[in-house]
Amino acid sequence: MSNDNRQEAAARPPSGSASLIPPPDATAPVRHPDAPAPGELLGSHYEHCFGCGGLQPHGLHLEARAREGVRVTAEFTVRPAHQGAPGLAHGGVLATALDETLGSLNWLLRVIAVTGRLETDFVRPVPVDSVLHLDAEVNAVAGRKIYCSAVGRIGSPEGPVAVRASALFIEVKVDHFIDNGRSEEIQAVMADPDQVRRTRAFEVNP
Ligand SMILES: CCCCCCCCCC(=O)SCCNC(=O)CCNC(=O)[C@H](O)C(C)(C)COP(=O)(O)OP(=O)(O)OC[C@H]1O[C@@H](n2cnc3c(N)ncnc32)[C@H](O)[C@@H]1OP(=O)(O)O
Numbered sequence: 001m002s003n004d005n006r007q008e009a010a011a012r013p014p015s016g017s018a019s020l021i022p023p024p025d026a027t028a029p030v031r032h033p034d035a036p037a038p039g040e041l042l043g044s045h046y047e048h049c050f051g052c053g054g055l056q057p058h059g060l061h062l063e064a065r066a067r068e069g070v071r072v073t074a075e076f077t078v079r080p081a082h083q084g085a086p087g088l089a090h091g092g093v094l095a096t097a098l099d100e101t102l103g104s105l106n107w108l109l110r111v112i113a114v115t116g117r118l119e120t121d122f123v124r125p126v127p128v129d130s131v132l133h134l135d136a137e138v139n140a141v142a143g144r145k146i147y148c149s150a151v152g153r154i155g156s157p158e159g160p161v162a163v164r165a166s167a168l169f170i171e172v173k174v175d176h177f178i179d180n181g182r183s184e185e186i187q188a189v190m191a192d193p194d195q196v197r198r199t200r201a202f203e204v205n206p
Helices: 003-011 093-104 175-180 183-190 192-198
Strands: 063-066 071-077 112-122 129-140 145-154 163-169
Touching: 003 183, 003 192, 071 093, 093 112, 093 145, 093 163
Parallel strands: none
Antiparallel strands: 063 071, 071 129, 112 163, 129 145, 145 163
């Protein structure tokens, strides 16, 4: 793709399916009064998470930071282990970085929500050793449905757009994990007061 065509693609709004368009009765997202302050690092929701967990040796180690409103930013350094084509990031890894950044918006709403749908536009290849600057926000909420979007830019927050995503997150109860997760990990989490505290931080009515 030529540079002109890439610029045009970056300027285009993401082409989303109908289920990613908020319904007419959707409302603006509300930042929870106890949400982390703008500028604060959000921390990991689960230390073994592939996206953000510090104890996950194969993970992306994303660290998201709260911003004003219902918005977060994160940086992701593309390592050789993240390659798809020679010297370039794998698209699935980039989608994971977007998914994790979008998931961290949970901290600002203080709800527990999982990805129902994630649509990604890959606008430009991302070379190994690039730092991808991710910026995600919640656009609207309708009942349990959280409509959000994210963009990733190469090299700086003002750098060229490489990826965009639109997503629908669905609010769930803690039981979603207890009922569906492997019992080994669920029991380990429940026995760890720090992990219980982290999970509680997402709940509006703990
Ligand atoms: C402790 C904090 C944890 C934070 C984790 C963040 C990590 C990063 C984010 C992730 O990667 S999460 C992991 C990947 N996602 C999943 O594993 C979710 C798997 N899917 C499910 O468990 C269920 O399908 C889901 C909970 C999403 C929905 O099932 P439910 O039975 O609760 O809801 P339901 O199917 O009734 O749908 C509720 C509404 O959402 C809509 N919906 C659900 N899935 C949709 C979908 N895929 N596309 C469009 N709309 C969808 C659905 O149409 C409906 O709309 P209406 O209320 O208007 O009728």
